[in-house]
Amino acid sequence: MAEMSPEAMGEAMGEASADAASSKEVFSTGVAKGRDRLDSAISTSSLKESEIEKLGARSLAEVFRNIPGIRAESGNGEGNNSYSIRGLPLASSGAKYLQFQEDGLPVLEFGDMTVSADTLMRYDLNLAQVEAIRGGSASTFASNSPGGVINLISKTGEVEGGAIQASTGVDYDEKRLDFDYGGRINSTMRFHVGGFYRTGEGPRETGYEAYKGGQLKLNITKEFDTGYIRLTGKWLDDHAPAYVPVPMHATGTNSNPKYESLPNFDISSGTFYSPYVANFVTLDGNNNLAQKNLRDGMHPIVKSIGLESQFDVAGWTITEKFRYADISGEIMQFQPVQIGAASSLAAAFGGAGATLSYATGPNAGQAITNPAGLNGNGLLAMALLQNTKLNALDNMTNDLRATRQWDLGAGTLTTTAGYYKSKQSLNTEWLYILAVSDVRGDGTSALVDITNAGGVLQTQDGVLNYAPARRKYDVDFDVSAPYASLNYHIGKIAVGGSIRYDFGKAQGALYGSELGGGRVGITSYDMNNDGVISIAETQVGVIPLSRPAPVNFEYEYLSYSAGVNYRIAEPLAAFARYSRGGRGAADRVLFTQIVSPTDGKLVDSRAGRDTIKQAEFGLKFRKSEVTLNLTGFWAETSEINQQTVADPNGVLSLHIIARTYSAKGLEFEGGIRRGPFSLTAGATYTDAKILADPLNTAVVGNTPRHQANFIFQATPQVELDMFTVGANFVGTTSSYTQDTNQLKLPGYTVVNAFLQFRPAERIELSLNANNLFSAQGFTEISQPALPASGMVSGRAINGRTISTSLRLSF
Template sequence: MKRSIFLFTVAPFALLSPAMAHEPSTDADTQVESAATADAGAEARPGNTSQAEVFSTGVAKGRDRLDSATSTSSLRGADIQKIGARSVAEVLRNIPGIRVEASGGDVNNSFTIRGLPLASSGSKYLQLQEDGLPVLEYGDLFVGADVFLRPDFNLNAVETIRGGSASTFASNSPGGVINFMSKTGDVEGGAVQVSSGLDFDEKRLDFDYGSRISDTLRFHVGGFYRTGEGPRETGYTAYKGGQLKLNVTKEFDGGYIRLSGKYLDDRTPTYLSVPMSVSGTNADPNYKDIANFDVNSGSLLSPHVANIVTLDGNNNLARKDLRDGIHAIAKSVGLEAQFDVAGWTITEKFRYADLSGQMTQFQYGLTMPAAALATTFGGPGATLSYATGPNAGQAITDLASLNGNGLLSLAVLRDMELNSLDVMTNDIRATRQWNIGDGVLTTTVGFYKSTQAVDADWLFISGISDVRGDGQGALVDITRAGGIPMTQNGIVAYSGTPGSAAFRRKYDVEFDVTAPYGSLNYMIGKFAIGGSIRYDMGKAEGSLFGADLGGGRVGLMSYDINGDGVISLPERSTAFIPLDRPAPVNFDYEYLSYSAGINYRVAEPLAVFARYSRGGRGAADRVLFTPIVSATTGKLVDDRAGHDTVKQAEAGVKYRKNNLTLNLTGFWAKTQEINQQTVVRPDGSLVPQIIVRGYKAMGAEFEGSIRRGPFSLTAGATYTDAEIASDALNPGIEGNVPRHQPKLIFQATPQFENEMFTVGANFVGTTSSFAQDSNQLKMPGFTVVNAFLQFRPTERMQLSLNANNLFDVTGLTEVAQSTIPANGIVSVRAINGRTISTSLRFNF
């Protein structure tokens, strides 16, 4: 079926005659086919005396930002390289309005925008795109879209549209669209760069090259490869892999066709919650590192907690290696075309991405003094010994001084096999301008189609681990006073939770999205007025397998894991997937999105605008394995759970003149959401919780830049006043601020640049927020300083020095507990500490 779809899409363009129009001449202009909005805008006005800033993401044709009733931003690829951003999260934290929780490593981080809720992980209301099509159809699958996206020398620019009509020109993206746009070979030449960490282990090679093969044919190729331990101590090579991208563009007299391909095979670690000490009060807490664990540079990962044995998705014995981390494999092919027919500009985008891989993670759960944990699982008189590592078999006698902190943790060793997250996307649209009276009417009609596979196995087991962050952690065995082992090689249960088969799951579901859309825009004099509409029809079909669907001890059995002929206590709690008890998935949903805006060009350098929008986000994997979907029929128990709704209004002013740009926007949003979020029980264990809520948010967003000779400054800030407006399941938190939501986030980049060198700093900060929705325990605000220096001794050579988190600030993005616990230990996630790298680049 997938092959048929591909052939059906490609075939018409193989027959196109050479009588097609010429493609725009710059890499930025060639991306005018991106998705989000064609409302209330027009091309740069004739006779403009100031330089027009053409924004292409979200419009049918590239248009000047001062003529568009939208909030937009862009980052050039060269600027991203300059500040040393090595991940999607480090790029996005420099865009106003976007809140980034960047503590998971290079990938699988969380993002939201303008106070929209971030109840779980990923980016539910914010879509990440690559060259105008979504990386994943749903940004908050248990795998985030950034897992399959890497910024490198292929990147030409990142364009962002916030709020507005993002909901009408892209599905499942009412909050905004972030488009990572590739170079296309229009600018001839390339570069090669070697980089190395100075205070951490990472070696990296980047390269790219673009050129014309003939007057009408050009190409671009680029990629990277890296290896090393990374910014945190793991004790092994945690980063390994790279990416290769290629595109070829054929221009015609009236349009162009572009074929593109991408191969990504990259392994990165995941940094999950770690223990930290906290004292003081909930309103004024004092967070400190525990002994032998620096939250800035430490991790749970270790070569001594690597090989685990469990049952796979087909209940066969298998060995898993936690050192694989997040292993992402992406193989994609794309087609892009634009041509004119009878006065209409037709734009076609197609991509098929074969996405797979593995996610192995190690997460602390219940952390407590070693003696107390030994008693909890082994009773009075229980003894401890090392199960793995160089001290395997050695008794632990001085429990109070173990690793200097005296702590042990009940940890979850998680393995998620990503058998297939394949996604097919196709977006075709037609745009035409009509001269009506003294103005110009722009009409756009389009049709979007996508399929998203979710074929994955969740395989969790539980172990006992010591608590140290130097990459040398080990599993620990517990033995009862009578000599009965309670663990086996440090494993307390071959299930995610002792005595329960929860989270032993198999997903085999395909999501289908169909969405026609259209817009009308009329520009007359200084006014541009427009509106757009989209109708999304979603469908989910497939099967689920798992103990979560059956309750009780379904999915637990005795199994001789080590094959010694004896069933140990941990082997009595072996979780398996009940493959003979499938639960169907068979639901659909429909919703209407619309947006309308008006823009008034007060004067050449000044414009004001206003917009109101309503958008939606379709149900995906977060509703599976919950009572929201019937385990017997596969239907939604309540049709309202098929999609969430976001209503937004914004109004702003834009100014641009003589190297000075200022944008100020006020916004308001109302969201209705059904979701899952993770909360902590009193015993320290983490559990999912269904939420049925309404949210409100309002605030203001500033973005500006100024250049005076060699000096320049770009800056942004977003003030947000958000609250939980309603909660059907927990009315007691109504009126509270959503967890992790600060009042203010900000970024600024001052720099000095001349022909020989560039020096500057990138400031990114946030004010305090609440750890949980109960609004008790606070997380402190922080400001991160990233410094950069570039030296160009000759025209084609550049030496660079980058320092991320120069002052080694501790920045907490998550605290699992809602209040300070009695033992003063909380589970936190923190940003990376200071990392300094250097690079040598040659341009050719």
């Protein structure tokens, strides 16, 4: 029968509590062949399913922030969060230098597309473990991932049995049911199936059922004497709200600010979502009238099928992984772009003597006679109703590799050759309209109409205009990458190197008036079909479908990595590695001057890829019940990107940046167990700088925005036969809101507590508290400095949420 695969090993290990004293830990992500970590010159981490369930995480971002070196900005909720690693820049949203994978293949080819990959992923009882590699061979064993790879590994039925788990929020509204089961079909076949379904308002106030949907995953494995074939499937159809930046009051100084909630808008639980800000009309991607519902929130629909096989043939191990994912859906969010006194905004858009009235909600048509006292804060928001329609983000990936071990002298030479191929679609529409809303965060906000002194409505049902953004993308990205590696292991020394050459091309069309060339984007249109063109209806955005701009560019880049590992003693190893990796251009360069709207070529070929050079050296210790890993790292990054920048009043604009960054630091990860007590911990110190920026020399020498000097995680726990109790600490020191290095994001520490009680065999009751002490933490503030108004826009982490669950194992 075939040897147990790395995935199966992870599943078996995930069935028990993490043990810092594991005699041999096999790691398989971002490497040529799974091997013991003490014999590998790479920096790796893993989180077992049994440990993840204790964290009380409400999203994947809250799981990933427990990986050393990863800064996960979890404030957006279930998806579209932002991630950086080891000081690599976070110039825009998403995870530009990281790749998120499921079972060894990318979820999206690029980590910072219109929709971030975490929007298309969920963790549930299907998960065996999470593996992460930072730097190193991630550059050469995956495309577009020079910073690292985070891989969700599924259970495959290696361990017989399953579970059903019912969970509910104690102090917030969520009901969830999870299940999984796996085992043998016969002596040569096994399977695993699992998934979840949940409903509820969620951890923030929306006034309606904002979370609704679930996931189903299945795999079947056929084993042979020399290998296996596995068929996989996934269906995800889920709704979740997007928690965008909200207004708050700011006092103090730039270096020591204090952020506070506004009256009737709690920054830790409030949102602009509401049943009264839900239904609106717009023109779709074909310029036809369409009805949209803001309550859909982030709504990914993923249907994927995959085939994985591994066989030993004539001394070679041949591994083939293929997956096709049909990805569609919508992203609906309500993004404030300007906050001001109600009377001031009324005058700005309606002139002197303008009046206000409710456009939606139970008070629709009622005049607002006291704007200064509106909702206790006297504010109005001009906000974008953002509809990003995902017609197709289909992704096809195939990774074929052959590995062989050779006896060479007194050692073993491992050779690997492979070929990677992927195709990534980008067929999306940006359909934005601009509306006026009152400012309250309890799920009852409503749109507001503005009427001028002559009695003429300047808005229509709260909509100021229908033209802020109208774009259509229809582009396909094609990536090909041959790669190879050599590793020679003799005695205590392992020396290895790998190389990869990526060829990428983008072909398709863009539609939008921003592309110039006589492309018209504004017209008059009777949006409500009443036979009258209102003032708001004279500003209707249309997509110039007859005037596309071509996309037709190519890029290529070389990645390589070389390292040496020395097993000083059985429990101790030292390693060093140098790597150069790349990242290809994707949709961030589209609709910019980087791509010519005439021929679709790159104006500067260097904009087709970004390059990272990295070095790392470290020590690894594993003995008895103790593991310790200490790694020093250095990186230099060249990047061309779009960055959203806010002026002191919070008005947002897009800028092109062309920068060089550096980062150096020290990373620690460890674990200890003494009887029933165990502690796992990680910490990362980073010193990052902007080395050059010819477009904005004022920021040279500054620390990149959102980059903290120190981040950490720690999970102490006590585990006995009947119960487990512990806490998870996640923290960060302060960072800057923008690259100008004026206003700061304060540091914070989140405490998540857990209690598991096992009154009988196969029965477990759990209680999890996320952010137990309701710590105030901010992942984003738009303004570069404190404005004179004292009003800023920012994204805060959720306040305390407590959940309980009952699990029955069988």
